[in-house]
Amino acid sequence: MMEGSGSLEQQLEALRIKATEVRARRVDLKKIEELGALLEEHLILDNRYTEHSTVGLAQQWDQLDQLSMRMQHNLEQQIQARNHSGVSEDSLKEFSMMFKHFDKDKSGKLNHQEFKSCLRALGYDLPMVEEGQPDPEFEAILNVVDPNRDGHVSLQEYIAFMISKETENVQSYEEIENAFRAITASDRPYVTKEELYCNLTKDMADYCVQRMKPYVEPRSGQSIKDALDYIEFTRTLFQN
The missing domain is CATH 1.10.287 (Helix Hairpins)
Known part of the structure; x- marks a missing residue:
């Protein structure tokens, strides 16, 4: 084919x-x-x-x-x-290509070790454990993908799992963006340092201020005093 x-x-x-x-x-x-x-x-x-x-x-x-x-x-x-x-076509292609890469025998299934390697290649931070040792994070994923423990994950099961995780991330970063939008009490794409310190704990505000980039007006290229780009910050956070 x-x-x-x-x-x-x-x-x-x-x-x-x-x-x-x-x-x-x-x-x-x-x-x-x-x-x-x-x-x-x-x-x-x-x-x-x-x-x-x-x-x-x-x-x-x-x-x-x-x-x-x-x-x-x-x-x-x-x-x-x-x-x-709402999952992008590029993401779906990446999921499918990664599955094919690890499906060495072209069976349409991955064994658990191949599935774990596939997840790592997609950016999942799964801890390295000795063979036979408990692996609770991966077991939690298998509870969703392979609940009857037949030892394999089909392409359909894998795609469904990746779509569910991607959808969770989409919903999550939209929720965070909406939270920042509520702080600004407007639809503007930036938040000020003052607004952060007035609405968040000092530690949370410090975290945001240290990591958010200064907001730059797209049309003029001008920065706004003490304005921080919460949209770029949120999406970068969830990509990582």
């Missing part, structure tokens, strides 16, 4: 076209099966011109057809998730 390129809709359309082409070749496989049966009738059981058997070819064709159906289903899920969850 081909690697996906273009938008999710373009990938899905290309995959459907390719699947139709593959299914159209089923008639060729039927001819091969008929020829194979004819050879068996004449007690010709070894074909020195090929290493393939009719049974093996039929199995591979079925596997290819099933893989195509799984890929189409996954793309349809990603399109639905993008449309309803």
Whole structure:
């Protein structure tokens, strides 16, 4: 199968076209099966011109057809998730590409160690633990993704988990932004040092002041005295 390129809709359309082409070749496989049966009738059981058997070819064709159906289903899920969850298409592509990278045997599943490596590659700060030692953080994730502990995480389970975490982050940083907006009592994209110290504890205000960048007016490029960019601060915080 081909690697996906273009938008999710373009990938899905290309995959459907390719699947139709593959299914159209089923008639060729039927001819091969008929020829194979004819050879068996004449007690010709070894074909020195090929290493393939009719049974093996039929199995591979079925596997290819099933893989195509799984890929189409996954793309349809990603399109639905993008449309309803607010998760960006770029994020969904990154999730899918990372899964494929760790799915070395192309089974559509990751074992728990591969899944953990995948999460680390996506920025999850999971502690290193000795084999056989308790791993409560990862176990908590498995309780969500693989509650029956069958030892594997499917692509669908993985994508659903990543979408849920991404959606949590989207909701969280919007909640924080709304909290800063409430401090300013307006829709302006900056907060002043005075407003921070009047509405937060000193430690919290110090933390914000030390990490927030001075706000710069986009059109004029001018800074505003004691104005701090809480939107850039919040989104950077959640990206990390």
